Amino acid sequence: MLEVKGLTKRFGGNVAVKSVDYSVQQGKINAIIGPNGAGKSTFFNLITGVHEPTEGTIIYKNQEITRQPANVIAKLGVARTFQSTHLFEMSTVKDNVIVGHRLRTKSNLFDSIFRTKRLKEEEQQCIAKAEESLDFVGLSHVSDQLVTNISQEEKKRVAFALALATDPEIVFLDEPTAGVNPDETDEMANLIQKMSDKGLTICLIEHKMPMIMRLAHHIMVLNYGEKIAEGTPAEIQKNEEVIKAYLGGTVSA
Amino acid sequence: MELLLQQLFNGLTIGSVYALVALGLTLVYGILHIPNFAHGALYMVGGYITLIMMTEAGLHYILAMVVSICVVGLLSVLMERLVFYPLRHSPPIQDKVAAIGILLFLEALAQFIWGADYRQMSTPFGQVVEVFGLTLTLQRILIVFAAIAVMILLYWFLKKTFTGSTIIAMAQNREGAQLVGINTHKVAILTFFIAGALAAIGASLTSPINLVFPGMGHLVILKAFVIIIIGGMGSIPGAILGGYILGFTESLGATYLSADYKDIIAFVLLILILSIKPQGIFSKGGV
Amino acid sequence: MNILTNKKVIISLLIVLGIVFPFIIPNLYYLHIMTLAFIWTIAVYGLNLLAGYTGYLSLAHGGFFAIGAYVIGILTVKLEMGFWLSFLLAPLVTMFIGLIIGLFALRTKEHFFAIYTLCVGYIIYLVIDKWEGLTGGVRGLIGIPLPEAIGPISFQSPTAQYYLAFIIFLLVVAVIYRIVHSLTGRTFVAIRNSEDLALSLGISTKRNKLLAFVLSTFFAGLAGAMYAGFIRFIGPEIAYTTITFDLLTYMIVGGIGTFAGPIVGTFLIVIISQNLQFLQDYRMLIFGPLLTLLIIFSPRGIVGFIQMQLYQRKRKKQESLAYKNREEETNAGG
Numbered sequence: 114m115l116e117v118k119g120l121t122k123r124f125g126g127n128v129a130v131k132s133v134d135y136s137v138q139q140g141k142i143n144a145i146i147g148p149n150g151a152g153k154s155t156f157f158n159l160i161t162g163v164h165e166p167t168e169g170t171i172i173y174k175n176q177e178i179t180r181q182p183a184n185v186i187a188k189l190g191v192a193r194t195f196q197s198t199h200l201f202e203m204s205t206v207k208d209n210v211i212v213g214h215r216l217r218t219k220s221n222l223f224d225s226i227f228r229t230k231r232l233k234e235e236e237q238q239c240i241a242k243a244e245e246s247l248d249f250v251g252l253s254h255v256s257d258q259l260v261t262n263i264s265q266e267e268k269k270r271v272a273f274a275l276a277l278a279t280d281p282e283i284v285f286l287d288e289p290t291a292g293v294n295p296d297e298t299d300e301m302a303n304l305i306q307k308m309s310d311k312g313l314t315i316c317l318i319e320h321k322m323p324m325i326m327r328l329a330h331h332i333m334v335l336n337y338g339e340k341i342a343e344g345t346p347a348e349i350q351k352n353e354e355v356i357k358a359y360l361g362g363t364v365s366a
Numbered sequence: 367m368e369l370l371l372q373q374l375f376n377g378l379t380i381g382s383v384y385a386l387v388a389l390g391l392t393l394v395y396g397i398l399h400i401p402n403f404a405h406g407a408l409y410m411v412g413g414y415i416t417l418i419m420m421t422e423a424g425l426h427y428i429l430a431m432v433v434s435i436c437v438v439g440l441l442s443v444l445m446e447r448l449v450f451y452p453l454r455h456s457p458p459i460q461d462k463v464a465a466i467g468i469l470l471f472l473e474a475l476a477q478f479i480w481g482a483d484y485r486q487m488s489t490p491f492g493q494v495v496e497v498f499g500l501t502l503t504l505q506r507i508l509i510v511f512a513a514i515a516v517m518i519l520l521y522w523f524l525k526k527t528f529t530g531s532t533i534i535a536m537a538q539n540r541e542g543a544q545l546v547g548i549n550t551h552k553v554a555i556l557t558f559f560i561a562g563a564l565a566a567i568g569a570s571l572t573s574p575i576n577l578v579f580p581g582m583g584h585l586v587i588l589k590a591f592v593i594i595i596i597g598g599m600g601s602i603p604g605a606i607l608g609g610y611i612l613g614f615t616e617s618l619g620a621t622y623l624s625a626d627y628k629d630i631i632a633f634v635l636l637i638l639i640l641s642i643k644p645q646g647i648f649s650k651g652g653v
Numbered sequence: 654m655n656i657l658t659n660k661k662v663i664i665s666l667l668i669v670l671g672i673v674f675p676f677i678i679p680n681l682y683y684l685h686i687m688t689l690a691f692i693w694t695i696a697v698y699g700l701n702l703l704a705g706y707t708g709y710l711s712l713a714h715g716g717f718f719a720i721g722a723y724v725i726g727i728l729t730v731k732l733e734m735g736f737w738l739s740f741l742l743a744p745l746v747t748m749f750i751g752l753i754i755g756l757f758a759l760r761t762k763e764h765f766f767a768i769y770t771l772c773v774g775y776i777i778y779l780v781i782d783k784w785e786g787l788t789g790g791v792r793g794l795i796g797i798p799l800p801e802a803i804g805p806i807s808f809q810s811p812t813a814q815y816y817l818a819f820i821i822f823l824l825v826v827a828v829i830y831r832i833v834h835s836l837t838g839r840t841f842v843a844i845r846n847s848e849d850l851a852l853s854l855g856i857s858t859k860r861n862k863l864l865a866f867v868l869s870t871f872f873a874g875l876a877g878a879m880y881a882g883f884i885r886f887i888g889p890e891i892a893y894t895t896i897t898f899d900l901l902t903y904m905i906v907g908g909i910g911t912f913a914g915p916i917v918g919t920f921l922i923v924i925i926s927q928n929l930q931f932l933q934d935y936r937m938l939i940f941g942p943l944l945t946l947l948i949i950f951s952p953r954g955i956v957g958f959i960q961m962q963l964y965q966r967k968r969k970k971q972e973s974l975a976y977k978n979r980e981e982e983t984n985a986g987g
């Protein structure tokens with residue numbers, strides 16, 4: 114459903130992503146792994162429109178989206194989370210998530226000032242969506258807390274809820290369990306599985322191998338910006354080059 | 367021709383002062399990524415301290431300038447410790463506001479202590495000399511040479527001494543500097559001291575040919591910002607070059623375009639540059 | 654207790670206070686000060702919309718205030734247009750100039766934006782100061798007419814002018830309330846919070862930033878026009894950075910990014926300044942450090958501080974309530 118061809122990104126002299134061909138399998142959990150600085154986040158940034166690719170094309174549902182701005186791509190049903198969360202700490206969890214559905218609404222300044230019927234309806238719609246998403250990620254009980262008072266893992270879940278509130282078809286998750294303890298990591302994995310079961314296509318960057326091996330249907334390995342391997346978890350675990358890239362064996366660790 | 371030469375020399379004089387002020391601003395920006403809006407107030411205080419030391423304490427101009435360098439340097443360090451340090455992890459809007467608060471305070475303070483009048487500073491270097499058929503005051507020659515000497519000294523300090531090189535290291539890579547054991551607090555303090563000292567030197571040099579008053583820092587600091595954006599935020603050669611470019615442009619603009627609008631030149635320049643290149647001329651990154 | 658923190662009660666009380674003020678304190682000087690405070694508050698609301706809610710600190714705000722004032726000044730004094738038509742045009746023209754400047758200024762971010770707008774402010778000041786033919790230069794514009802009477806209502810008396818400013822003030826507050834408490838306001842806050850995140854949520858940051866910028870210049874222009882109509886004389890000093898920094902101080906002290914902040918900050922400082930008359934020129938001796946201290950210790954000003962206290966109290970109450978319930982349960986169970 115999403116396909117990239119010859120995707121390349123240069124930052125000055127530094128090539129962060131080097132002519133990568135890749136296609137995301139619909140309805141599956143697709144994982145991208147690679148050592149630090151391999152270009153994984155940059156790869157996500159290119160697809161989701163945060164950065165413009167130097168070369169290559171990105172096709173989503175038979176439509177070229179290369180060089181489209183991030184907000185346009187989001188409207189097409191591509192959602193993402195960031196490696197670090199950017200929530201507004203001094204506001205409640207629910208207030209943070211409500212704006213997630215904004216892109217599906219049409220109210221403008223006029224509607225806001227005159228509180229038109231459309232605005233009221235759409236506001237209700239956004240609130241309902243936020244509640245639904247928070248419920249889905251299991252955070253209903255903290256929805257009235259300030260973000261600053263919830264745990265790191267809960268913040269990650271809020272970021273998921275925000276992405277879900279956009280009504281996406283495909284979700285890109287950049288290291289969703291970074292800075293989360295092992296028990297909670299398992300729960301996050303369950304959540305990702307639950308999202309997949311709901312019919313969402315998932316594309317996931319992770320360093321935690323056991324989790325990847327358990328969750329992913331398909332794995333791509335990046336190293337120094339290049340795709341060095343691709344396949345099922347079992348295939349990747351055996352791949353010589355991948356093991357070399359990870360300096361001997363941490364893949365199966 | 368003679369007018370042109372005269373204007374070029376004027377440009378050199380103004381440019382020297384701009385470069386000194388911009389250097390301080392760019393050093394602080396390079397190390398801490400703070401656009402220090404209060405830098406102009408330091409400049410103003412520098413002018414006053416020199417003036418007061420001469421008129422009230424009867425010190426010689428040069429000696430007064432030394433006192434001024436120390437006082438403003440320490441004031442600058444105090445600012446870092448009391449304000450910018452506590453705000454180091456805050457959103458960027460906050461340190462700007464804090465700096466503006468300091469600026470407003472120092473200006474009001476200067477006005478409170480020394481009054482709002484425009485005051486003249488005398489100089490032992492008032493003589494007029496003829497060089498290459500140009501009539502120049504010794505003070506203007508002093509400005510140019512002193513500024514250049516200070517810049518060379520600064521350059522030597524940053525490049526050839528260990529302490530200086532820690533500043534450069536931290537400007538280039540903050541985390542890296544911390545990792546190799548550089549004491550970032552010390553570097554920040556030192557940088558603020560140097561920035562304050564440079565502002566004091568600039569103000570003390572130029573005051574005898576301009577005037578001393580509470581608002582004397584306004585235009586200078588704005589122009590210094592323009593300079594470091596032209597020269598690349600954090601770049602030392604950029605600040606020097608930018609200072610002289612602006613100095614020349616202004617003095618030529620005043621003569622050949624419009625004296626009324628000469629102050630606008632810098633701002634129009636900046637607006638043009640940032641409208642075309644929103645991240646400054648020498649911004650890195652491939653976006 | 655409850656009655657003191659109830660929003661509706663407070664708002665109604667304040668409105669009543671505003672209405673009866675000229676009767677309680679029939680002092681022309683205080684009336685003048687209050688009228689000015691209404692005007693400043695409107696300008697501060699504009700600044701707050703952009704800096705507080707959208708995260709872009711504009712230092713050209715005083716400049717736009719001056720543009721509003723000068724548009725009405727030029728239209729009425731030089732072109733001899735009627736007051737009301739000029740008054741209508743002033744914020745619109747300011748907004749239009751804001752739109753053009755915003756298109757370029759908003760390509761920059763953070764400190765570049767602050768420096769850019771500071772320079773824009775300076776250019777506005779220099780143009781007003783130097784363009785004698787249009788603006789009267791340093792002499793300024795004298796003799797801006799009073800608003801023409803609307804039917805039986807004339808605006809000759811200071812009391813009438815007070816009520817006019819008060820009504821516009823209430824309208825502005827209502828409009829701002831609706832903007833910030835709607836999807837539009839939420840969109841602005843999302844941008845302040847993180848532009849990357851906002852973009853990834855499908856928000857057009859470009860359009861919304863421009864909207865916030867243009868709105869902020871609209872309110873600056875409106876306040877400027879009201880100021881010119883009220884004081885009836887304007888000079889280039891109203892375009893100087895002092896005004897921008899005053900407005901900034903009102904906003905920070907009241908609480909940047911809070912709804913009540915602009916009112917609280919402006920009225921508090923204006924009233925304090927009046928009572929410290931001897932300080933006039935030196936008021937920044939107090940407000941400068943106050944600005945710096947507040948931003949360090951209570952970045953969201955007085956209103957933000959109170960909000961936090963109320964929130965924490967509520968939380969504690971809930972916690973102790975939850976604790977009590979648990980106790981009772983275990984007691985009942987045991």
Ligand SMILES: Nc1ncnc2c1ncn2[C@@H]1O[C@H](COP(=O)(O)OP(=O)(O)OP(=O)(O)O)[C@@H](O)[C@H]1O
Pocket residue numbers: 124127128129147148149150151152153154155156196651652
């Ligand atoms: N905006 C940018 N400007 C310049 N260089 C960048 C930028 N973003 C990333 N890079 C560079 O691109 C390379 C790849 O970085 P990227 O963040 O994509 O790696 P990553 O695989 O996500 O690493 P990690 O596992 O640590 O998150 C790095 O060398 C990085 O320095």
Ligand SMILES: [Mg+2]
Pocket residue numbers: 153154155196
């Ligand atoms: Mg990454």
